[in-house]
Amino acid sequence: MIEVSGLTKRYGPKTAVNGLTFTVRPGHVTGFLGPNGAGKSTTLRMILGLNEPTSGTAAVAGRPFRDRPRGLRHVGALLDAHDVHGGRTAYAHLSALARGNRIPRRRVEEVLREVGLAEAARRRVGGFSLGMRQRLGIATALLGDPPVLLFDEPINGLDPEGVRWVRGLFHRLAAEGRTVFVSSHLMSEMEHTADHLIVIGRGELIADESLAAFAARGTSQSVTVRTPDVASLTAVLTAEGASVRPDGDQALTVTGLSAARVGEVAFRHRVLLHELAPRTASLEEAFMELTAGSVEYFAGDVR
Numbered sequence: 001m002i003e004v005s006g007l008t009k010r011y012g013p014k015t016a017v018n019g020l021t022f023t024v025r026p027g028h029v030t031g032f033l034g035p036n037g038a039g040k041s042t043t044l045r046m047i048l049g050l051n052e053p054t055s056g057t058a059a060v061a062g063r064p065f066r067d068r069p070r071g072l073r074h075v076g077a078l079l080d081a082h083d084v085h086g087g088r089t090a091y092a093h094l095s096a097l098a099r100g101n102r103i104p105r106r107r108v109e110e111v112l113r114e115v116g117l118a119e120a121a122r123r124r125v126g127g128f129s130l131g132m133r134q135r136l137g138i139a140t141a142l143l144g145d146p147p148v149l150l151f152d153e154p155i156n157g158l159d160p161e162g163v164r165w166v167r168g169l170f171h172r173l174a175a176e177g178r179t180v181f182v183s184s185h186l187m188s189e190m191e192h193t194a195d196h197l198i199v200i201g202r203g204e205l206i207a208d209e210s211l212a213a214f215a216a217r218g219t220s221q222s223v224t225v226r227t228p229d230v231a232s233l234t235a236v237l238t239a240e241g242a243s244v245r246p247d248g249d250q251a252l253t254v255t256g257l258s259a260a261r262v263g264e265v266a267f268r269h270r271v272l273l274h275e276l277a278p279r280t281a282s283l284e285e286a287f288m289e290l291t292a293g294s295v296e297y298f299a300g301d302v303r
């Protein structure tokens with residue numbers, strides 16, 4: 001269990017994290033989502049006791065991390081995949097950590113196998129791809145077999161097979177009753193990974209709910225309809241109060257009427273339909289809508 005209460009971090013005039021309060025429960029994969037610069041890494045660093053909060057508290061298993069015996073057997077974390085001495089081999093890196101944390105040597109081989117790096121164990125980390133570094137970071141987090149695990153953007157740099165593997169791993173760790181907290185700035189990465197979401201923007205909490213509840217936010221329900229007579233259908237639907245816009249060849253996107261109503265209106269006016277499909281906003285769209293006011297950097301922004 002991770003408990004964050006009123007957590008705030010200021011860097012001079014800049015407020016990176018502003019009064020965050022949430023709980024991350026065991027037995028679930030909890031996604032920690034927010035646009036770039038939202039304050040995810042800063043929050044994870046405060047939970048781990050690596051950054052001092054300006055105010056508020058972050059506790060792991062009921063106690064501030066600072067007050068716990070530090071070590072990989074209590075909390076495992078992947079923060080920055082590049083944070084490993086490039087001249088060392090993967091095996092040497094993990095062995096040194098195992099020694100320092102009184103973890104049996106056999107765990108090194110176990111976790112290397114688990115993350116798929118057994119073959120590359122004797123190679124220098126400096127020559128590793130980003131995906132291999134992510135795997136090594138995940139191995140480091142798993143080394144002490146901890147009940148609480150934090151991963152900052154673990155999916156970055158993984159190929160599709162790696163993404164599938166890491167999702168399976170997170171689900172298994174949660175099913176074993178562990179607390180699994182995973183950050184990302186992409187909803188698409190979380191929708192098949194997390195079952196609970198904590199969403200922040202500009203350092204503040206925007207949502208703390210199950211993935212299903214988040215999906216139900218899909219406010220912009222629309223209907224895609226295809227017809228050889230676009231002009232007539234547009235006229236009759238508009239007369240019924242719908243908002244209609246062209247959507248490619250002989251297709252329209254209709255909002256403001258259900259799919260059933262669109263079908264009824266078309267039938268009544270004898271307009272032929274070739275397709276009638278209700279469409280719920282994707283999770284990515286719901287996420288973009290929710291965080292639109294709190295995105296810090298825009299492409300082409302010249303402010």
Ligand SMILES: Nc1ncnc2c1ncn2[C@@H]1O[C@H](COP(=O)(O)OP(=O)(O)OP(=O)(O)O)[C@@H](O)[C@H]1O
Binds near residue numbers: 015016043
């Ligand atoms: N050491 C620091 N000094 C000053 N400002 C900082 C420092 N660390 C972070 N910030 C600022 O705090 C805000 C939050 O940064 P943070 O890295 O926590 O965001 P993030 O959500 O992890 O973003 P990303 O997805 O880009 O990694 C940003 O505006 C960042 O510029």
